[in-house]
Amino acid sequence: MKPFRCGLMAVFLVFVAASALAQDFIIYPAKGQSQEQLEKDKYECYSWAKGQTGFDPMEMPKTTQAPPPQTAKGSVAGGAVKGGLLGAGVGAAAGAIAGGGKGAGTGAAIGGISGVLLGGAVRGSQKRHDAQAQQQWADQQSAQYMERRNTYNRAYCACLEGRGYTVK
Numbered sequence: 690m691k692p693f694r695c696g697l698m699a700v701f702l703v704f705v706a707a708s709a710l711a712q713d714f715i716i717y718p719a720k721g722q723s724q725e726q727l728e729k730d731k732y733e734c735y736s737w738a739k740g741q742t743g744f745d746p747m748e749m750p751k752t753t754q755a756p757p758p759q760t761a762k763g764s765v766a767g768g769a770v771k772g773g774l775l776g777a778g779v780g781a782a783a784g785a786i787a788g789g790g791k792g793a794g795t796g797a798a799i800g801g802i803s804g805v806l807l808g809g810a811v812r813g814s815q816k817r818h819d820a821q822a823q824q825q826w827a828d829q830q831s832a833q834y835m836e837r838r839n840t841y842n843r844a845y846c847a848c849l850e851g852r853g854y855t856v857k
Contacts, residue, residue: 727854728843729833734848744841750834 718727739745846856 709800714842714849715857716849717857718853719855722853730849730852730854732843734852737848738841738844739827741844742837742841744837746841 716727716731722730735747849856
């Protein structure tokens with residue numbers, strides 16, 4: 690994995706872990722069940738809810754379907770250099786044609802500077818687009834995880850309530 694993707698995955702995992710801890714339930718034995726019975730029922734309801742939903746809150750979250758979006762290779766500086774070289778070539782050719790050979794150097798300089806600016810701007814725009822796509826992917830993964838977690842929670846609570854517990 691690339692460093693940026695690893696960073697996003699780490700943020701996603703921290704978010705998920707924090708949300709998992711925030712969803713601890715308060716369980717009251719409404720029919721006088723013992724602590725031992727409560728622990729047994731909690732485990733059985735955990736197993737039942739996991740089987741019903743296919744979600745295990747004890748496992749590390751996995752990304753659901755889509756892998757992270759691919760990012761463009763290279764740097765802003767690399768885009769500027771490539772743009773500068775291309776611009777210099779085009780500028781030299783245009784200067785040579787327009788100036789009868791005398792304007793090739795000037796055309797190359799103007800084309801090179803223009804190419805650097807344009808190449809850097811295009812590459813910077815691509816980097817922003819890549820970062821936005823990565824964030825959108827992380828948000829989508831988080832939403833899918835929370836949806837699956839909420840379905841599990843509903844099943845777990847239903848099981849405990851069916852066994853005579855009040856769950857909040």
